[in-house]
Structures are given as structure tokens and as C-alpha cells.
Amino acid sequence: MWKWNKSPDTFLGCEQPYADARIVVFGAPWDSTTSFRPGTRLASRMMRGDSWGLETYSPFQDRDLEDVAIHDGGDLELPFGDTEATLGQIESFTEHLLSDGKLPCMIGGEHLLSLGAIRAAVRRWPELCIVHFDAHTDLRDELLGVPLSHATVMRRAWELTGDGRIYQFGIRSGERAEFTWAKEHTRLRAFDFAGLPEAVAALGDRPVYLSIDLDVLDSGVFPGTGTPEAGGVTFRELQQAIVDAARANVVACDVMELCPPLDPSGASTAAACKALRELLLALR
């Protein structure tokens, strides 16, 4: 007899029915404000298919996706060229998941999309803090006159959370003015994850949105992204940082900025899948 291959449709090990799931993964395939090299819209599709080259078990954490109740809800259909409608869809879908008691985990797409999910989370938990891994500050006030842009997402998020509530790690690129601004308004750690365990400890049980721009990784490990930055962290450092950050009370999270057209070997997609697996396993 025959067997079905369900791999292309679902991320590895995320096959629980919605009703039973604690975590809901969904894709947000959209990159209309990407200013340099587009293509992150294809990330969720590629990650689902290629995730089956991984295993559900992590020897690093000694945990298995088979022991976690995760549903992969598929991709939203987002309108290219209409930023507010897109953010609105993500916000209302995230709200829906949160009101069902789920932990949303978005696969981007460009980093601006995190704003939709953060809007939903901050409405529910006004005391929300954000833990943000990235190569870039994402703190511009506008880009080419556009306030809603991948380069402004954490500035827009700060307008929702206020000072001192955004913890940034691994940052190694931005305008001088952004770094200066960050000194007043966010907690920015350049280049690496030093201080992350302490920050998480200090956060205690406060609700946290964890946003991972995968370009925090060194461009050697993760070339497949729109604006790769050399001099970043190793995968093992990210792996440990994910475990550390997940000790916080993470209420929603995302993994952003894989750009499959810039990943002809598939190794960046594989790294993105492994980062997502580690995140899904680490969430408490």
C-alpha cells in the first residue's frame, strides 16, 4: 500500500490539532517595505518543506517536538503593497490566538511584521517587554519618508512600550543617531548576548515578546538574508541565547528575515529551521 508524505504542508513536528495546541506557528509571507533585496516572503514555504531534513529531537536541549503540542496554522494571505492592511491582519490573527490561550509564533517575512503581533500582545499585556535579537537596531524614525518600514519596527514598538522595555542583543549595524537614541530609550547590547541571562532573571514573570531577526547570526552561518552582516554570533551562541531567553515568560514570538532566494545552498534555511525548532522546544 501507499503512504502519504505530509512534509511540505506543515513545519516538522507541528502537527497537533489547533484545539490541543499550546503553541501555534503561522507564516507571514510579506516583504513590501524591504528596501534592499526582497524575498523573505518565501521563508515560511521553504522552511516547512526543508524542516523535514531535521529531526524533531534536540540533543542540545534533550527535548523532542513530539512532546510539545504545536499546531502549524499555515500562511496568512497578506496584500502586497498595503502595509496597514497587512499589519492589521497579523494583529487580529495574533489577538485571536492569544484569546484562545495559544502562544503565537510567527515565521516572517520582513521584520516590520513583528509590529502587528506586538500590537496585539501589548494591548493584552500593557506591561509587555520585548527581547530582540538582531544585527540591526531597527530604530529609525522613518526610511525614505516611510514610517512603517523594516528599519523602524523597534522604534514603532517603543512607541507602544515606552523606555527601557526593549532589550536588544547582538546589534552591530545602524546609524550613529540610532545608537545614541538607544542609550536613552532601549537596553542595547552590541555584538553579542552578554547580559541576557541576567536580563531574563530581572524580567521575572513579566510577559515578554521574543523577536528574532536571524541576521543576528554571522553572515557566514546565515548568508541567506537581505542585509547580511559579517561579525555576528555563531549558531551555538544563538542556540544558547534562545534557551536563555525562553526562560522568560514568553507570550508570543517570531523568527524573521530568512530570504530563500539568497540561499542557493539551503544552509540558511536549514539554520532557520533549527533555530525555530530550538525555540519551540525551549518555550516554557
Add this chain to the structure above:
Amino acid sequence: MWKWNKSPDTFLGCEQPYADARIVVFGAPWDSTTSFRPGTRLASRMMRGDSWGLETYSPFQDRDLEDVAIHDGGDLELPFGDTEATLGQIESFTEHLLSDGKLPCMIGGEHLLSLGAIRAAVRRWPELCIVHFDAHTDLRDELLGVPLSHATVMRRAWELTGDGRIYQFGIRSGERAEFTWAKEHTRLRAFDFAGLPEAVAALGDRPVYLSIDLDVLDSGVFPGTGTPEAGGVTFRELQQAIVDAARANVVACDVMELCPPLDPSGASTAAACKALRELLLALR
């Protein structure tokens, strides 16, 4: 509110429930005997996703997939390295579809896989004829000592049908011995589709298996295949030939040998999707 994007999971316009469908599309992602450059295993996955760049409507035929009841059953999970088990799965799945009164349409995968479906069809209709579009004769008796190979599939099929029941078109590559052998045993038209309408007329209502190796197309139009052959037919010629062949009593069919890793522009995948759409629309 949000909308779901169902595109990656189903071929364009093939969203009818199984019970209601007259045609069932399924993927056979396997290429273990491919002797030159592998990768056709990835065809069904890529075609499903990229098919949504097409339209359901064909101005060439003035027909629309929305008017045809087609179900996309997904991919079989075939064991790499085990040829007989793989053919067995395809045979038994095809049998299952035929006994449910469906018209099976397989997306390859390497061309050997057609043998599994032909076995099922010829058991049901011992008088089965085969219409075969290809650049290659596929009439070897073995390749590197292996009798079940992409290069032998029509020879193996002939063992089931006997002389004069395989109609080959577009053939432009093979050993001299294959062309000589064909003179006795098959009806081989080299280079183009001349004589196809007449052959279809002569077939009348006899059950026909239509097997399309996409490398029948010129390598300029269809570079994304393991053994591209220059000097082939244009897409418009194939399009017309599909319509001509579908006037026969096609009881099962396939579209084979797209190799996505050899198609970095995606244009071959797009052409494969369009060929499949035209086939699905043309089936009577």
C-alpha cells in the same frame, strides 16, 4: 480579519474534495535510478507552490480549472533506493484511484515511475495503448545492468502491451539500437508531433495512457531537466499536442522529469505547471 493562503499545499485549481473529483492529481517524488543529474523528486512540491503564479483560465482552450472537478491528493512517500517497493506503491495507489472511477494524473519524479501507473492501468484495460511524448526513446533493455531504470521504462511498458501499442512523439535521442528496435515494436515519430491527430483518430475509444516527459520540449524552453536536449518542440507545439492527445480516451496520465534544482529562474517550473494545466483542461 485575516485570510489563509492555501497555495503551497495544492496545485492551482485542484481543490475539489476527493469524493467529487473526476481527476486526481498526485505527486511521486522519487528519482533513485536517475543516472545523470538527480532532483526530479522536488518537482511536485515546487509545482504546487509556483502554480499559483498562473491563472486557472486558459485562453488557448477557453476553459477554466474552476469548471473541472479535480482533487490534489498530495505526495506519496516513496522509499529512496528501493525501486520495486516504489513502483508497488504507485501501482496500488493508481489501482485504488481507478477502482474509485477517478482519472489519475501523476506528477513525477523520474520517468520510470510511469511504469507503476501503467501496470495498474494495463491490468484494468489489457487493450491499453500508450501515447508517449519524450526527447528520448526510453527503450533500452537495461542501464548499467539495471532493468528498472528511467532509460528502460517504455521497454518495460512494451512487455505489458506488446507490439504497436506505444505511440512515441518528439523523440530525438537514443542509441541506434533503440531506434532500430522501435521500428519493429513501437510507433516512433522523431523530432515532432506529425501524425498525432491521425493516431488519436485511429485509437477511437481504446483506453490510453498519456505519458509526457517534459524534456520533449526544446531545452531553451525547458532547461530544468536532468538530460536537456536541444532541437525539441516549442511550447505551443506541445500545447496543441496535449489538446490533440486528450481527444483520445485517456484513462490515466502523467507529467514527468521537471528537475527544479536545475531551474534557477523558475521558468521551467512555470512551463511544467502550464503544461499540466493545459492537460487537466483538455482531458475529455
Add this chain to the structure above:
Amino acid sequence: MWKWNKSPDTFLGCEQPYADARIVVFGAPWDSTTSFRPGTRLASRMMRGDSWGLETYSPFQDRDLEDVAIHDGGDLELPFGDTEATLGQIESFTEHLLSDGKLPCMIGGEHLLSLGAIRAAVRRWPELCIVHFDAHTDLRDELLGVPLSHATVMRRAWELTGDGRIYQFGIRSGERAEFTWAKEHTRLRAFDFAGLPEAVAALGDRPVYLSIDLDVLDSGVFPGTGTPEAGGVTFRELQQAIVDAARANVVACDVMELCPPLDPSGASTAAACKALRELLLALR
């Protein structure tokens, strides 16, 4: 001594000062509404550099770019994610060129951008007609709820010109409803350029906007585009059609939809450059 290589900055043979130029080429690097595979934003940059692999002389027309006064004005800086601001820039820049008595020739970018230039042209010449080469109708009323989209550009243009003033050639893809709608509102020729010389003759001296979506070419000749369509015209057919169309009173024109990331061989970029050269030489 040394010599400067000016090639990357200017399209081949377009080095006249602005004041002396009759034709002004400019780039519009933007693709935010592209719904399938993005990247046309990179076309003008790649075309400028690669154009120097061509010659300024066309044996087909027996004309030379050195005999035509053309200025390459460089690229506009368009805000990704802000459609109206982008169209506004193109419109006001085109207006500026027209008021200086120049013939604007835009290098896209996605096809929606033509709307900006058409708006400027139709304001100046309310009797403007449009000659449109494309694989796709581009006549949808909206795409995913977005009225300003690459898939709607000729529908939006029709709102400016009214019935019977858009001449479409080479069309082979669209929804059934678009083809039906076209029967009432545009002059649509499917698949090829039949009737083009007659249409141009009938247009006489009426001002014409000539918009060339390069995917009118067969996907074998022009794979490097977001939605390649097999079954299109050959390059020689396009070359002749450009010469035919340029016999009209073309007041502005564009060459759209080359997508360099989907063109690893560079052959599509070379074809786009040659099409543009032929257009620049043919304009009367």
C-alpha cells in the same frame, strides 16, 4: 595614462547632456506590489552595467545610438511600501520631462509603475492611446483587495482613457473575467502581434504611450521575470513589433518587469537591453 570606465553608471550610448537630449531614460527601481517573486527593482542597475556588452549599432534597423540624442537620468529613489508616494514621484518626474519637451522612457520595476507615467501623459494629452505588449491582461479590478497592483495597471489606465484606447498584444494569461471584460473595453490581441501595423496606421498622429512588459516574450527567451509564461513571442517578433509600434506618435514609453535575481545567466538582462536599444533607435 589611464582611462575611465563609465559603463556602470549609464545605459549604453545614452550619454548626451540633459539639455541636448530628445529622449530621457530613467530607472524606477520598485516592486512592492509584486505578488509572486520580487526583484524587478534591480533591473535598471543591472541593465546599465550589462548594456555595455551590446553594441550601439543595430544591424536590424541600420541605426546607431550614437546618432540619437539620449540622456540617462539615473534612478529615482522610490519609497518601498508606499504605493501612492511612488506613483506620485513617477508622475511628477514624467511631467517635468514632458514639459521640457523630452520623450520619457522608464525602465521598471514592476508594471504598476507605468500608471504614474500614464497619468502624466494623459493629463497632457487627454486623447492619449496606449499600446501595451504583455503576456498578461493586467485588467483585474483588484488583487488581494489592493486596487493599485501590478495586476491592475491597465484597468487603472483604462479609467483614465476610456474604452477602445488601449491596444493589447501578445496576451496569453489572465482570468476568464478579464478576457471577457477586455472584449468591451480594450482592443486585445491574444498570443501575438497580428494587426499591430494596421492599428498603428489607424492611430495616425494621436499621441501614444507604449508600454512593454517584457514577459510578452516566450519564457525560453526571457526566463528572468517574476511570472514567466511559456508560449510567447520570439525576440525577432518583438523586435519587429517595436519597430512597428514606434511608427506611431509615441510620446512616452517604458520597458518593464525584468527581474535580475531570476536571471542567473544574464541572458534575460541582455535581451532586455537589446529590446530597449531597439526601442530607443526606433522612436521617430
Add this chain to the structure above:
Amino acid sequence: MWKWNKSPDTFLGCEQPYADARIVVFGAPWDSTTSFRPGTRLASRMMRGDSWGLETYSPFQDRDLEDVAIHDGGDLELPFGDTEATLGQIESFTEHLLSDGKLPCMIGGEHLLSLGAIRAAVRRWPELCIVHFDAHTDLRDELLGVPLSHATVMRRAWELTGDGRIYQFGIRSGERAEFTWAKEHTRLRAFDFAGLPEAVAALGDRPVYLSIDLDVLDSGVFPGTGTPEAGGVTFRELQQAIVDAARANVVACDVMELCPPLDPSGASTAAACKALRELLLALR
């Protein structure tokens, strides 16, 4: 027991010992004067390996490489950056082959290398004529001040043969001055092969050097070359032209300008291999 796979080392079907061979194929992996996109140096290596995806038999000619005595002598080791030393090697090796009574068939490499072989042939047969298939005239007197360049090879060859002895076909690119010069000095047929059979008939038994720049093919069929030109001939037209030209008294020949790094699908390499096979079979 085991079997050896000799495919990577020898072009398909060219396995006769040197002593027994009538034709000797050799590779010339060099491209130092290529001014646009380099890489033809890799052609012979790739063609040898990929040729085994073809068959030795040509149904077009009904001939088989197994019936022709051909030796593949491997590649010369040419010094990058030293043009005269490189041409000298090719000239002296070609002389050696001619003095052994062999018919040399060079796989380029850039087109300038033909000059080395033509020098050897013209010394032996001062009445030598050249039949030249190309997209480009190759008739410049210098390029960037360099007289020995891929763009000047037929001009340099003319200095050896004099007026009226170079027959050019398929030409569709060059400076106006080159086309003008050609009217006086060569027999240039633009765009296609019209007149080739007549030219061959007129040549009678005069010794002929046949030089095939594969970019004579349309860039859709043959994108994998440094300066692809749209609007060229189909593979079938080239195939017929090879058969026609080979009816002349061809004493040496070459197949030039495949650029494997620009051929990610491998289809251009496959077309180059097939063109070489057809040439080897057609030589009388």
C-alpha cells in the same frame, strides 16, 4: 566485480588511440582577453563530463560516433595573461596534428584562440577559406587598444587570408564600422544561414577552417555564454548548417565560447555537446 567510469576524462565516444584517429579533439581552456563576463576556460572540462548525458548516435544524421575514429587529446595548459604564448601553443599543437594527418577540432575557450589554429592551417594551405558562424562580426581592429582580442579574431584572420575568403553567417551584432568594413573584405550574411549550401558548393575542394562561435544560437537556446544575443538561430538551424558546412573540405574546426559559470541549468553545455557531436559526425 567493479567497473570503471571513464566519463569525466574524455568527450563522449572519442576514445580511439591517437594513432588510429582521423579527428583529434582537444581543449583550449583560456579566456584572458574576454572583456565582459569570463569563464569559457571551463568549457572543455564541463563538456567532457556532461557529454555522457548524450548518446553517441544522431537520429538527425543517422550516424554514430562509434563509427568514427576520434581521439580526445585532453586540454592544453595555457598561461593566463600571456596572449602570444597561448596562441603559440595552439598554433604549434595544431601544426603537429596536421603534420600527423589529423583533423584538429578545438574546444574553446574564447574565440581569439581560433587564431592560433588558423595560423597553423593557413601556413599549410595558403588558399585556406574560413566558414564562421557567430552572433558577432569579430572584425574590430582593436579593443581597448589590444589588437589580439576575442573581438578582433576574424580581422586578424583576414590579415592571413585576404579579401573574400571569410564566409560569415548568423551575424547580428557589431559596430556599424565593422559591417561597413565587411562589405569590402568578407562575405557576411546577417541573422541566418541563407546561402550557406551555395557557398559550400562554390568552395568545392578548397581547404576550409570551420569556426563555430556558439553564441550564433539564440540566447534562449544558449544563454550560457559571455555575450548572449537574442534574435539568433534555433538549434535545428545550426544543426542543419553544421551538416551543410561539413560538406566542404574542412581541414580543421572549432567550437567556441560556451561559458559554464553562466549556465546553471546545464542546458547550454548540453547544447554545446550536441553541436560538437553533430560536427564530429558530419565531417566528411
Add this chain to the structure above:
Amino acid sequence: MWKWNKSPDTFLGCEQPYADARIVVFGAPWDSTTSFRPGTRLASRMMRGDSWGLETYSPFQDRDLEDVAIHDGGDLELPFGDTEATLGQIESFTEHLLSDGKLPCMIGGEHLLSLGAIRAAVRRWPELCIVHFDAHTDLRDELLGVPLSHATVMRRAWELTGDGRIYQFGIRSGERAEFTWAKEHTRLRAFDFAGLPEAVAALGDRPVYLSIDLDVLDSGVFPGTGTPEAGGVTFRELQQAIVDAARANVVACDVMELCPPLDPSGASTAAACKALRELLLALR
């Protein structure tokens, strides 16, 4: 005069005649059970050609391939789709080399092929131990019902050696059950090479098969493989581990799983060549 370039046919510095060689390198181009992304069949061909971009001298070891007697025997011709026949060829060829007193060094191809060579070695030395570098455990009992698979090779090897004789290093991926099983049956070191020098010291003069799956390297250094795994060892760590392991009594060895189609930059092929050079120099 001319010089021959022998580079494409032989791995760098492996040009000794068979009779004089102590080490014999051979290629095994086969990957029929690869379940995810195929292509390792092309590794030996690419490695031979690209190896000449390296030097024969290693400053790390201060040794030179010119001082070691190595013969490159070329590639076996293995039948795609027939697993047992393929393993049989490798086994009998390895036996032949061992009986001639040679040290066999296989270039894969997929990792299952190691089983053929191990079968030959374990028959000759029943006390054989295996040192295994890999990202994956390769300890499954079957994959998709197939017992002979790249994912089961060390399980099959264990059936020949018994408990405690397989030393695994660098492992970071597998099913939980494989890691559990390994605790009983193999000596598995996760993530790195800690303990390797001690293990080698303990092995003393026992005969050792050294099997290197190159995906033990971090996916940043070695993206060109079917199932890249982030978080692996650096090249320098592998280089040291090779030197350490080669202090054992290595009687046969292999370097597996380079997948050239997934290596568009060629950097993974270069790393594979360098790893093989270091291995060939380190063997005592």
C-alpha cells in the same frame, strides 16, 4: 611547444602509478538512497578538478603530497537504483586494494557507501574499529522501510563490529531513540571532538576504519551538503581531528557527502579537497 593539463582527471598530487602507491584514492559517485536533496554523486568529479586550486603542501602539517605515494584510481561506475550491486562493487574493489597492500580512500557519494568498504575491511580484520566523524548518528534501523540507507549506515556497520567498537564524534542530530541506543552500543561524543586523542591512544595498533561525513563541519563552513547542520565544528577543529585520528592504525578511510549542486560558490568543494589533502598527508 605545448603542455598538457592533466588536472581534471586526477586528484591533486595523486599521480603515482598503482604499483608504487601506498594509498589509492577512488571515487564512488552514487546517492540513490539520499532522502532529502541528492547530488553527492558529483563530488569526486568536482573535487578532482577543483583540487588543483589548492597546493600539495600543508603548512599545518609541514608535509607535501609530493612525498607520499598516492594513486588516484578514478571512479567506479555504480548502478543507480541497485543498492546491493553498488555495495558489492565497492566491497570487492576495496578487497582488491587491501589484498594488494594498499590503503583505500574512498570519495563519496552518500554515506551508505562506507558500508561496502567496511564490509571488506572487517572481513580482513575482524577486530576492526571505526572512527566516525558526522553531524548525524546514522544509527537508524531503517528509513521509510529501507534497511540500507544513508541514515542507517553505522547501524549496519555495528552489526559487523559489535558493541563499543564505533567511535562517533561531532554528532548533533538524530532521533532521541538513536541517542539512547548509542549509549549501549557505540561510543558517541556529541557536538565536538573531545576525547579523540585519548580514544586513539587507547586503540593502539588495532586496525581502524576512518569515516568522515563532511557535514560534521558547521554549515557555515560547509553548506554544500544534503542535510547541513548548523552548530558544528570549525575547519581548524576538523583539521586537528584528522591529524589526531590518523595517528591510529588506519587501514581504510573515506570522505563523504559533499554535494556539489548545493555549492554554487565552490567553497564547500574547496574545503572537502583540503580535508582530503590533510587526511592523505596525515595517514601514517
Add this chain to the structure above:
Amino acid sequence: MWKWNKSPDTFLGCEQPYADARIVVFGAPWDSTTSFRPGTRLASRMMRGDSWGLETYSPFQDRDLEDVAIHDGGDLELPFGDTEATLGQIESFTEHLLSDGKLPCMIGGEHLLSLGAIRAAVRRWPELCIVHFDAHTDLRDELLGVPLSHATVMRRAWELTGDGRIYQFGIRSGERAEFTWAKEHTRLRAFDFAGLPEAVAALGDRPVYLSIDLDVLDSGVFPGTGTPEAGGVTFRELQQAIVDAARANVVACDVMELCPPLDPSGASTAAACKALRELLLALR
């Protein structure tokens, strides 16, 4: 209104007029002696365009390109195939810059081109020392009989400077004879940058030419180069070494050997741009 996008024409932040600039960046697009895989000729063009994906500010150095007076002079037009003419152009242009009191910074192109700039610098400052970062010694006396080659550049430079004046770092590839020769004639540090700060301190105010072959980076971080070498330095190590070296009295410098055709992800180009930015910021 509209805005111009000047990005493709100038390297990021290098927009000062020539007269006001202290540093002048220029491109040298030439690679005719490259013996393995060509393409570095395209580096300056790609780096200019892609540099705009970076920021002008370096958090590592806390400096901004906006505070440095740099002019990007564009590319020289160098004659492919004519080595001495090419070196002559670079030499005379560098002389021109030096006589204008500028600090020249060349973007290669292949490493041989450094010789042109070194010739100019050593004529002006006979006591010139060279600091050289590279994977390769570049100390051969000839390559394939050619004395002017990418593999001989530092040997030719030594003929100008004499013993002990070339400081080499990061070297991990070369012939044994080159390493032996280096012991007598240069100061070679293998594998890393140990001793660089001490060397710079010892150099004091002596004029220094700083030549960076980017393949000093590990091939994981920098795969996009003709002869990638695994086992190299990390980007952070290079970043620090650039800052260390720039403390010397650098009078001219270069950044060489990015090969864009081997960089499909663009990450190597991004790393090259960042290395150049760090260099431009660090120059005292």
C-alpha cells in the same frame, strides 16, 4: 517631487569632491592572469551597489564615513589580456593621486594589480614597507611560465622593497618552497594575525602599503573568491587587524579578490564592503 538614487555609482559615503578628499577610492576591474576561477573584475561594480545595504557608521570603531573626506573616483578601464599596459595604468593613476596628496585605496580585481600601485608608492617612498593579509603567500617566481601573475605579486613586490620589508599575516597556503623562501626574505605569520600590533609599533612612521586579499577570511565567511581556503580568520579578527594595521603610516592600500559570480547570496560582497568601510574609517 522626486528624489535621485545615487547609490549604484558611488561607494557608500564616498561622495566628497575630489579636491576636498583625503582618500580616493577607485576600482580596478581586471583579472586576466587569474588561473582558476575568474570574475574579480566585477567586484567594484557590485560593491558600489551593495554597499548601500550597510550603514556609514561603525559601532565597532564608533566612527562614521560622514566624518571622513573620501572621493570615489570610479573604475579604470583596463585592457583585458595586456598585463603590462594594465599595471602601467594603475601605476600612473596611483602616482597622480599621490602627487595630489591623496591616499589611494584600490578595489580589485585580482591581486597582481597591487603591483601597479606598489610600484608608484615605492618610487615615492623607497623605504616603503608592505603589510599583507592573505591566505596565500603569493611568493612564486612564476606561474605557468608567466612572471606577472596573481600568484607572484609579493615576489615582484619584494624585488622592489628587498628583504624584511613585507609583513605577511594569515597565510595558510603555498608551495613548500614559498614558505622556505619566505623565511629568508619576508616576515610571514601563518594562519592568524599574531604579532601584528607589535609589527605596527615597530614600523613607527615608515610609509606602509596595506594590501588586503580578502581570502584571508575563512571560506565560510567569504566563499565568494576564486580560491577559497578553509581554516582562515573570522571577520572580527580581520576587523581588529584592520584597525591595528591602520595605526601605521598607511600611504596607500587595497582590498582585493572579491569574485561576485561566486557569491550568489551576496554575503561575501557585503563582507567586502564592510571590510572596506572599516578600513576607510580606520586610516589615520
